[in-house]
Amino acid sequence: MIIESIKMSWSNIINNKMRSFLTVLGVVIGVASVIALITIVEGATGSITEQISALGANKITVQAMGTPLKQGLNQKDLSKLSAIEYVSGVSPTISSSTAIVYNNNAETNITVQGKNEVYFKSESKNIASGRGINILDVENKTQVAVIGSEIAQKLFLGKSPVGEQIKVNGCTYTVVGLLKPTSGFALGSTNDVVMIPYTSAMKTLGVRSITSVDVYMADSAKSDAIISSINGVLNEAFNYREKAYNVFNMQDMLNAMGNITGMMSMILAGIASISLVVGGIGIMNMMLVSVTERTTEIGLRKALGAEPGRIQLQFLIESVFLSLFGGIIGLMLGVLVAFVAAMVIDFTLKITVGTILLAVGFSATVGIIFGYAPARKASRLNPIDALRHV
Amino acid sequence: MSEILVMKDIVKCYYLGGETQVVLDKVNLTITQGEFVSILGPSGSGKSTLMNIIGCLDVPTSGKYVLADNDVEDLDERELARIRNKEIGFVFQSFQLLPRLSALENVELPMIYAGVPVQQRKKRAAAILERVGLHDKMRNYPNQLSGGQQQRVAIARSVVTEPTILLADEPTGALDQNTGKQIMELFTELNNEGRTIIMITHDINIANHSKRVVNILDGKLIEQPRDSISSGNTIERSV
Numbered sequence: 001m002i003i004e005s006i007k008m009s010w011s012n013i014i015n016n017k018m019r020s021f022l023t024v025l026g027v028v029i030g031v032a033s034v035i036a037l038i039t040i041v042e043g044a045t046g047s048i049t050e051q052i053s054a055l056g057a058n059k060i061t062v063q064a065m066g067t068p069l070k071q072g073l074n075q076k077d078l079s080k081l082s083a084i085e086y087v088s089g090v091s092p093t094i095s096s097s098t099a100i101v102y103n104n105n106a107e108t109n110i111t112v113q114g115k116n117e118v119y120f121k122s123e124s125k126n127i128a129s130g131r132g133i134n135i136l137d138v139e140n141k142t143q144v145a146v147i148g149s150e151i152a153q154k155l156f157l158g159k160s161p162v163g164e165q166i167k168v169n170g171c172t173y174t175v176v177g178l179l180k181p182t183s184g185f186a187l188g189s190t191n192d193v194v195m196i197p198y199t200s201a202m203k204t205l206g207v208r209s210i211t212s213v214d215v216y217m218a219d220s221a222k223s224d225a226i227i228s229s230i231n232g233v234l235n236e237a238f239n240y241r242e243k244a245y246n247v248f249n250m251q252d253m254l255n256a257m258g259n260i261t262g263m264m265s266m267i268l269a270g271i272a273s274i275s276l277v278v279g280g281i282g283i284m285n286m287m288l289v290s291v292t293e294r295t296t297e298i299g300l301r302k303a304l305g306a307e308p309g310r311i312q313l314q315f316l317i318e319s320v321f322l323s324l325f326g327g328i329i330g331l332m333l334g335v336l337v338a339f340v341a342a343m344v345i346d347f348t349l350k351i352t353v354g355t356i357l358l359a360v361g362f363s364a365t366v367g368i369i370f371g372y373a374p375a376r377k378a379s380r381l382n383p384i385d386a387l388r389h390v
Numbered sequence: 391m392s393e394i395l396v397m398k399d400i401v402k403c404y405y406l407g408g409e410t411q412v413v414l415d416k417v418n419l420t421i422t423q424g425e426f427v428s429i430l431g432p433s434g435s436g437k438s439t440l441m442n443i444i445g446c447l448d449v450p451t452s453g454k455y456v457l458a459d460n461d462v463e464d465l466d467e468r469e470l471a472r473i474r475n476k477e478i479g480f481v482f483q484s485f486q487l488l489p490r491l492s493a494l495e496n497v498e499l500p501m502i503y504a505g506v507p508v509q510q511r512k513k514r515a516a517a518i519l520e521r522v523g524l525h526d527k528m529r530n531y532p533n534q535l536s537g538g539q540q541q542r543v544a545i546a547r548s549v550v551t552e553p554t555i556l557l558a559d560e561p562t563g564a565l566d567q568n569t570g571k572q573i574m575e576l577f578t579e580l581n582n583e584g585r586t587i588i589m590i591t592h593d594i595n596i597a598n599h600s601k602r603v604v605n606i607l608d609g610k611l612i613e614q615p616r617d618s619i620s621s622g623n624t625i626e627r628s629v
Contacts, residue, residue, distance in 0.1 A: 004502055011490055300486045303447060304547075305475020305503040307468045382445050388484065 002317070009318035012290065013325075023286040025324035026279030027366060031330025031359050032337065033272035038337035039355060040345075041265035045258070047347035052254055058220045059122075060227060062213040063246040067238050072209025077237045081215055084229040088218040089118035092210040094201045101167040101192060102155040110151060112168055112194045114201025120146075122216055126190070130162040130177030130327035137197040146177035150191040168194065171204045178337075225247055276362060279326065287319050287374035291381075298378050299386025312379035319371025320364055327363025331356060394554050394586060394596035395421040395444070398586050400453035402609075413439045414450070415609040421555075421588065426581040427588045428597035430614075438559075440606060441590045445478050445557050446470045458554040475503050479548030481558035486541040487532040487547075493519060494528040497547045504551055518546045522576060538569035545576060549585065556580065558589045562596055574599040 063082075066072045073081075078171060080218045082090040094114030120132025128149070137144055151224070152161045161175045173196060176180055182189045201207065214260040217226055238244035289299070294373050298311055335351055402414040411438045423428055431437040438599045442448035443455065446462060449470075455462040459479050465473070479500075480486075497515035506514070519528050522542040532540055541561060548556055558577070562570030578599060580589050589600060597603050603614040 015490060149537050296486070297488055300488070301499070301503075302471060303445070303474060303480050303486075304500040305471050305473040307503075309468070310503070385481070387447075 003286040005314045005317040006321065008314060009321045012318060013322065014364050016290075019286060019289075020322065023282045024322055024329070026282035027276065027323050027326030027363055028279075028330040030273065030276030031327045031363055032333035033275055034269050034362065035331055035334025035355060035359050036337040036341070037268040037272050038265055038358070039335065039349065039351060040341045041081060041261060042269060042352075042355075043338065043342055043347045043349050044345065045237075045261040045265075046350055048261075049254060049257065052250065052257070054181065059216050059250060060113075060215045060217065060223065060230065061217060061248045061250070062230060062234065063248065064209075064211050064213070064234065065236075065244060065246075066209065066211065067241045067244050068236060069300060070209070071238060072211040074209060077233065078210065078213065080237075081213065081230065084215075084226060084233070086218045086222040086226055087215055089121065090218045091116055091119040091122070091213040091214045092198050092213065092217065092260065093119075094198050094205065094210060095212065096201070096205045096207065098169040100151070100155065105155055107151065107154055107275045110194055111192065112196060112201065112205065114198030114205070114207070115195050116198050118216060119214070126180050126182075128178045128180040128302060129160070130175070132177055133195065133197050138199050142197060143171060143173045143197045143200055144176045144196065145173040146179060146195045147175055148179050148191045148193045149181040149189045152178055162265060166194075168196065169204050198335065199292075220251055223251055273362070276366060280323070280366040283319050283323055284370035284374060286322070287371055288377070289316060290318070291374050291378045293313065294378075295381060295386045297389075298381050299383045302381070303387060304384035308379040311381075312375045315375035315378045316368065316371050319374065320367035323367030323370075324360065327359050327366075330363070331359040334359070392423050394419055394423050394458050395419065395588075396454075396456045397443075398454040400440075400443060400450045400455060402436075402443065402448070403451045413609050416453070417609070417611050419604065419611060421586065424581070424584055425602060426577070426587045426589075426600040427604060428591055428600040428603045429606055430591060430594065430597040431433045432592055435606045436609040437590050437592075441557065441559055444555070444588060445480060446473050446507065458514070471503075475556040477498060479551065479553040479556045480550045481541070481544050481556065481561045483560035483563040484534070485537075485544045485564070487540055487543055489532050492529050492531055493524060493535065493543045493546075496543055497550050498530070500547060500551045514550055515546070518550045518629050519543070521542055522546045535571075537565050538572060541565065541569075541573055542576065545573075545580075549580065554586065556585055556587045558587065560593075561589065561592055561595070562591075570596070 031376070064073050076094060078090055081087065092114070096112050097109050098112050100110045100112075116134055116138045117133060117135040120127070127146070130288070132146055133144065133284060136142065145168065147155075147166075155161070155166065156164065161178055164175050166173055166175060179190050179193075179195075181191055196204070198210070215226065216229060217223060227247055227249060234245045234247070301311060302308075339349055397419040398461060400414055400417040400419075404411045404413055417440065429437055429440060439448070443450050444457075446457065447470075449462065449465070457473065460473055460477070462470075462473065488499070491499070493499055494512070494515050497519060498511045501511045501514065502503065516528060519525060522545055524539060524546070525543055527539060532543070535543065545561075548558075561577070562573055565573060574596060577587055577589070581601075587600070589596070591597050605612040605614055
């Protein structure tokens with residue numbers, strides 16, 4: 001019986017090609033815009049999230065501004081922080097701007113960062129050649145450096161920098177490693193940075209205390225417990241002075257951003273779905289015209305024994321068929337638009353089963369809602385009047 | 391012979407602008423299995439209304455109507471649709487074939503609503519089309535058929551479900567005289583095969599093909615004496 005109805009619907013759609021096409025166009029545009037917007041927002045969000053995650057979703061950043069008495073953290077504070085449960089390591093960063101010289105080639109205002117072995121263990125994949133800074137370098141205050149790709153290009157002009165000697169703030173350092181170029185949104189780029197052991201950095205750059213520390217978590221699900229332990233250590237270190245430090249969790253930022261983009265995609269999809277409603281009205285209009293045109297047919301079918309429910313079902317199937325058809329074309333069009341956008345804005349396109357179900361579900365719902373009234377009208381036609389209508 | 395249709399004191403009124411118009415006035419009619427009855431009357435006599443009530447397309451204002459042991463009183467639209475499907479085969483003046491379906495598919499229609507499986511449907515539709523002499527026209531669409539052929543398809547459609555009554559409304563009204571005569575011969579053959587036929591017409595010559603004629607005038611039925619049927623002229627006088 002459903003098959004019969006689908007066959008009849010198909011023949012009606014085929015027999016009114018132009019009208020069906022124009023009617024379906026409304027749904028196509030509606031579904032396409034909803035799908036394109038959702039896919040674009042999701043894809044862009046995914047790319048941004050990935051970039052931020054790459055910076056370290058598994059770390060908590062501590063900024064210690066300190067107090068007049070104690071201007072940052074010391075070695076003791078660091079060992080206390082690394083002793084916290086679920087903390088896999090602590091990496092201090094000492095940052096300063098200074099001049100770097102290789103032979104007679106000098107670059108001023110280069111960011112020099114003091115790091116430890118924990119940083120290079122966590123980010124080992126970022127080494128392009130040579131090695132990172134290890135624990136012996138840190139303990140012995142070895143004068144070795146790992147340099148960013150842009151700096152390497154500027155100083156060594158394409159020559160391999162590993163093994164060469166440079167001067168950092170007047171002290172001689174041996175280059176032991178080259179960092180991979182970072183790309184994309186350039187957030188936290190290390191392309192123009194020179195990294196040296198933080199102990200050496202404190203000596204060479206004349207820094208006495210540590211103001212920035214990354215705490216790596218062994219289990220990021222435990223971040224709340226870890227943060228409260230960090231607060232405990234820092235409160236003690238700074239004698240419970242207010243505003244002496246900041247604790248910043250990357251995961252919190254990711255979550256906040258997820259909320260914002262989620263809301264944004266809902267709002268955009270909401271606006272786009274207005275066009276879906278317009279498309280639905282188009283379907284309703286066509287179905288009403290169709291009912292009027294086929295009054296005699298409806299009357300005859302009733303005379304031959306079609307129950308009102310069957311007539312209603314047939315018209316309902318026809319409208320759902322139309323809108324589903326539009327939905328599928330709209331889905332393809334929307335994905336195509338998103339694909340083009342992905343190439344232009346440069347993000348990875350993600351088409352989920354959810355998106356497809358959304359398109360299909362949306363259009364089927366439109367068909368049912370806007371097909372109901374015409375179908376009901378058809379089912380209620382009086383067969384005598386309908387047969388007389390010629 | 392069993393009575394398959396019994397009408398007792400059927401009244402049908404229409405309400406137009408506060409005025410009551412009596413279209414059928416206490417109609418009594420009994421039809422037995424195998425009869426070929428014509429209901430003869432001029433336009434406005436109430437014959438269309440009577441046909442609608444016989445065909446279960448309409449319900450009487452009052453009175454009792456029993457069709458093949460179904461009491462048609464108090465039935466809702468769904469139940470009426472089922473009775474139409476099972477008990478009545480309609481033949482209309484304007485054929486009423488669906489233009490987008492082939493002859494075979496048109497004949498299949500009532501069987502779809504009766505829930506007959508596809509294979510059986512096709513077989514039965516083909517057999518009945520052969521019976522009405524259209525074995526070579528099954529794949530044709532209505533617009534590829536002559537009027538007489540279209541009416542044959544419609545007749546095939548009306549009997550394919552083996553209904554209790556074949557109800558024909560001016561079946562020759564849209565046909566030329568010769569074709570009309572052939573259609574009437576088909577009706578006679580079907581009647582000879584045991585089918586009960588009720589035909590509504592205003593044409594005495596057409597009515598004369600049937601075995602029994604009932605006149606209707608101003609909503610009242612007058613039974614035509616059987617012996618007068620052969621000589622058609624007397625009917626006009628008696629009305």
